[in-house]
Amino acid sequence: MNFIQQLQASETLNDSLLCIGLDPEPARFPGAWRGDAGRIFDFCAAIVDATKDLAIAFKPQIAYFAAHRAESQLEQLMAHIKRVAPHVPVILDAKRGDIGSTAEQYAKEAFERYQADAVTLSPFMGFDSIEPYLRYPDKGAILLCRTSNPGGSDWQNQRLADVPGTPRLYEHLARLAQTDWNKNGQLGLVVGATFPAEIARVRELAPTLPLLIPGVGAQGGDAEATVKAGWRRAAPEANSGQGGPIMVSSSRAVLYASAGDDFAAAARRVAMDTRALLNRARAA
Numbered sequence: 024m025n026f027i028q029q030l031q032a033s034e035t036l037n038d039s040l041l042c043i044g045l046d047p048e049p050a051r052f053p054g055a056w057r058g059d060a061g062r063i064f065d066f067c068a069a070i071v072d073a074t075k076d077l078a079i080a081f082k083p084q085i086a087y088f089a090a091h092r093a094e095s096q097l098e099q100l101m102a103h104i105k106r107v108a109p110h111v112p113v114i115l116d117a118k119r120g121d122i123g124s125t126a127e128q129y130a131k132e133a134f135e136r137y138q139a140d141a142v143t144l145s146p147f148m149g150f151d152s153i154e155p156y157l158r159y160p161d162k163g164a165i166l167l168c169r170t171s172n173p174g175g176s177d178w179q180n181q182r183l184a185d186v187p188g189t190p191r192l193y194e195h196l197a198r199l200a201q202t203d204w205n206k207n208g209q210l211g212l213v214v215g216a217t218f219p220a221e222i223a224r225v226r227e228l229a230p231t232l233p234l235l236i237p238g239v240g241a242q243g244g245d246a247e248a249t250v251k252a253g254w255r256r257a258a259p260e261a262n263s264g265q266g267g268p269i270m271v272s273s274s275r276a277v278l279y280a281s282a283g284d285d286f287a288a289a290a291r292r293v294a295m296d297t298r299a300l301l302n303r304a305r306a307a
């Protein structure tokens with residue numbers, strides 16, 4: 024199964040559009056684990072175990088592991104997810120972007136070392152910085168397009184020429200990702216839940232691509248507007264050009280729903296509520 028097929032299967036099996044972000048911060052761990060970077064695996068594994076029937080995908084953020092010299096715990100976590108939730112694809116959030124020869128090493132890191140099903144990438148350096156990832160045709164490569172942070176507007180929302188009607192940078196990228204760059208049909212795009220109008224525009228330009236949509240929960244994005252803007256019912260005919268999956272991602276709101284020993288049960292409750300909210304918007 025390639026990444027898009029994995030997403031379609033997990034959306035159906037877990038009846039979910041919710042991606043759970045794994046951003047472990049030892050300072051926020053519960054009880055006796057607080058401040059203990061040696062518990063990163065235990066914390067994340069408990070969250071995975073509590074939510075594995077609720078998620079379309081998991082998304083570990085590599086910086087939260089590397090900052091604590093916890094790469095071996097990330098390897099352990101990836102193996103754990105494959106073991107207990109083989110039906111839920113894993114996106115390594117690394118936002119890599121570099122010249123081709125270095126990108127080859129990053130691709131190897133994501134797909135061979137960590138066995139990720141997809142990776143997030145910064146497309147700022149152009150197609151040759153993306154191409155090495157396309158040599159793994161079953162894996163997903165998800166390009167930053169219209170990010171959730173306020174500074175996302177600094178570049179991404181600029182027009183390519185100072186002429187009304189000229190595409191904005193994020194629109195140009197969405198079009199390229201849907202067409203010329205998508206050699207093996209494995210590209211996806213990141214669009215922030217904090218900008219629903221732009222999600223709708225990206226969906227117009229990239230009707231079949233998977234969209235990773237962070238920014239609900241802690242960043243205050245509108246979950247309902249996000250689904251309305253990005254989700255389209257798949258048309259019955261194959262290759263109809265519609266209905267790319269969406270993964271609406273939340274990290275802190277799920278992980279730190281409780282600071283107590285009931286953190287995993289609390290994470291499950293928030294994940295259930297968020298999944299239900301997204302599903303109601305999908306049905307509306």
Ligand SMILES: O=C(O)c1cc(=O)[nH]c(=O)n1[C@@H]1O[C@H](COP(=O)(O)O)[C@@H](O)[C@H]1O
Pocket residue numbers: 044046084116143169170171172213214215237238239240241242272273274275276
């Ligand atoms: O690629 C991402 O996942 C990402 C893109 C983006 O535009 N905004 C964004 O917040 N993210 C990531 O999504 C997560 C957001 O976490 P919460 O705000 O806690 O839900 C972090 O790991 C960010 O690095």
